[in-house]
Amino acid sequence: MTDVPDTDPPNARLSTTRPSGTDASDARDTVLLVGAGRMGGSMLEGWLAQGVSGGRIAVSDPQPSPALTALCRAGGVALNPPAVHPVDTLVLAIKPQALEASAPAIASWAGPGTAVVSILAGRTLADLAARFPRAAGCVRAMPNLPASVGRGITGFASDGRLSPEAVLRAERWLGAVGRVERLAHEGEIDMVTAVSGSGPAYVFLLAEALARAGERLGLSPDLAARLGRATVEGAGELLHRQPDVPPATLRQNVTSPGGTTAAALAVLMADDALGPLLDRAVEAAFRRAQELSR
Numbered sequence: 381m382t383d384v385p386d387t388d389p390p391n392a393r394l395s396t397t398r399p400s401g402t403d404a405s406d407a408r409d410t411v412l413l414v415g416a417g418r419m420g421g422s423m424l425e426g427w428l429a430q431g432v433s434g435g436r437i438a439v440s441d442p443q444p445s446p447a448l449t450a451l452c453r454a455g456g457v458a459l460n461p462p463a464v465h466p467v468d469t470l471v472l473a474i475k476p477q478a479l480e481a482s483a484p485a486i487a488s489w490a491g492p493g494t495a496v497v498s499i500l501a502g503r504t505l506a507d508l509a510a511r512f513p514r515a516a517g518c519v520r521a522m523p524n525l526p527a528s529v530g531r532g533i534t535g536f537a538s539d540g541r542l543s544p545e546a547v548l549r550a551e552r553w554l555g556a557v558g559r560v561e562r563l564a565h566e567g568e569i570d571m572v573t574a575v576s577g578s579g580p581a582y583v584f585l586l587a588e589a590l591a592r593a594g595e596r597l598g599l600s601p602d603l604a605a606r607l608g609r610a611t612v613e614g615a616g617e618l619l620h621r622q623p624d625v626p627p628a629t630l631r632q633n634v635t636s637p638g639g640t641t642a643a644a645l646a647v648l649m650a651d652d653a654l655g656p657l658l659d660r661a662v663e664a665a666f667r668r669a670q671e672l673s674r
């Protein structure tokens with residue numbers, strides 16, 4: 381357990397399900413975050429950084445770290461309060477395999493007005509609905525790792541039972557750690573998983589591969605690693621700062637005809653090169669996501 385005692389009176393501030401607005405600035409709806417590890421902890425930090433009142437937030441995490449305990453205390457967030465009244469939104473951010481064991485205990489937080497929002501990989505809307513039968517409806521979302529620096533992208537689908545206001549609330553809670561995309565149907569979750577959910581690892585691999593290629597040319601491993609990392613970092617920042625410029629335009633802008641970049645791109649963009657390779661990689665991730673959702 382933690383070495384920093386939680387002195388919040390149990391459920392003192394998070395006591396009722398209140399009418400909810402649709403504007404983040406005056407919203408008063410309540411949320412329970414179940415699991416405050418890497419992803420859940422980032423969401424909690426995002427909510428507090430956005431100025432959400434800690435009195436609207438409760439966190440359930442059986443073994444809170446000292447950092448989580450301190451964050452909850454500083455933000456006025458109720459940590460591990462007993463369930464007294466259902467919340468408006470229940471965000472599940474535990475490991476998928478922990479759901480069986482924890483769902484019965486969590487279920488009492490979900491009443492007829494509660495939207496259950498899950499970021500659990502592979503857990504379907506039907507599975508969630510069966511585990512939270514009293515809830516108003518469920519949302520299945522797939523964030524990605526840059527959420528931990530507030531630059532994630534999350535795709536989500538709802539099961540169609542929730543009101544537009546409840547979906548908007550879910551979108552707002554998810555949006556604290558980056559952009560949010562509403563999906564047309566749940567089947568797109570596995571596609572999002574294959575592209576952006578797993579995508580950060582593909583980009584890290586690019587930094588590794590660039591470093592290895594530099595080393596093969598004769599650079600020291602340390603220098604090559606620094607070049608690979610800084611190149612991916614900087615290019616990502618340029619994409620971030622120019623949201624209206626397509627990546628292809630940024631690429632063309634740095635490619636002089638007959639120059640060094642053009643020589644490399646001729647290899648990378650050959651018919652059997654990076655494009656088809658990424659197609660196969662993303663398809664493999666998609667198939668695996670489908671298997672895990674079954």
Ligand SMILES: NC(=O)c1ccc[n+]([C@@H]2O[C@H](COP(=O)([O-])OP(=O)(O)OC[C@H]3O[C@@H](n4cnc5c(N)ncnc54)[C@H](OP(=O)(O)O)[C@@H]3O)[C@@H](O)[C@H]2O)c1
Nearest residue numbers: 415416417418419440441443473474475476482500501525
């Ligand atoms: N990380 C990613 O990039 C990413 C991307 C997309 C989706 N996701 C999804 O996000 C979920 C969380 O991933 P994560 O990387 O944040 O995992 P994590 O760091 O292990 O966080 C899970 C947290 O839940 C806590 N927990 C375990 N059992 C619990 C229970 N019964 N009630 C409340 N809390 C409980 C864990 O505590 P202990 O550590 O003490 O067990 C831990 O603090 C997963 O379902 C994953 O599929 C993650």
